[in-house]
Amino acid sequence: MQVNESIEDYLEQILIQQEKNGCARSVDIATSLGVTKASVSHATKLLRENFYIHMDDDKCITLTESGREIAERMYQRHRVLAQFLVRLGVREETAFADACRMEHDISAETFSAICRHAEKGWK
Amino acid sequence: MQVNESIEDYLEQILIQQEKNGCARSVDIATSLGVTKASVSHATKLLRENFYIHMDDDKCITLTESGREIAERMYQRHRVLAQFLVRLGVREETAFADACRMEHDISAETFSAICRHAEKGWK
């Protein structure tokens, strides 16, 4: 399995829910990502087989070390990109939605350039 | 057929070649996009069927009005985004590659915010 956009979205969403509730549930992942439970089930099976997540007996999903690493990277990108866009004058909602797609596309070099400017101001 | 990332890339590449050589050729599209001739053939068939391109008897590919509209939008985004990233300190090559993916993802709102800042400076 290669880690692609879809997989990254699942991992990021699991992180968000895990931070909020202690663990993530399939049904909530489905709602947040706008996909069916069947799709989540399929994805979590893959993620489990490749040791990116752990699912305990009562279906509570948590990230493993390697899953968390990817999820944190995506979530950080998501937040920094959204903040950056807001400072460029984009409405918060649009910024968040666009950042959600951009986070998968940019190189480490571009991300660090954006990090440098997301905090500073510009004229 | 819905216009997605892949289709946008084909149209943009056809525009670039059309500007340079008067028309685009399948083999050059394949080389530029890093896909096989078979993939280009499949894509151009779709694009023809949906009236985004025209292919004359000697296989010379040109954009129709509606194809050109999409291609121009993508190419403009590509250039503006790349320029913007360069001004943020990203190396030209990386900027161009990242812009190539970002161009498909950003909303009109985000693009116009970036346009406003791509020309101005920032500190």
Add this chain to the structure above:
DNA sequence: AAGCTTAGTTAGATTTCTCTAACTTGCGTA
């Protein structure tokens, strides 16, 4: 003319992601 090279097409397979539909399982409540 015969053979080579290049461009393009077609057929068929593969991969990836998603869906619907039908199923199991567990829990709560009437």
Add this chain to the structure above:
DNA sequence: TACGCAAGTTAGAGAAATCTAACTAAGCTT
């Protein structure tokens, strides 16, 4: 206890993009 709901799984299908391999068709070159 029995019913029904909610969560999750499985099977099967479809869409989209790509690939390889084999083909056609034109145009050069000897």
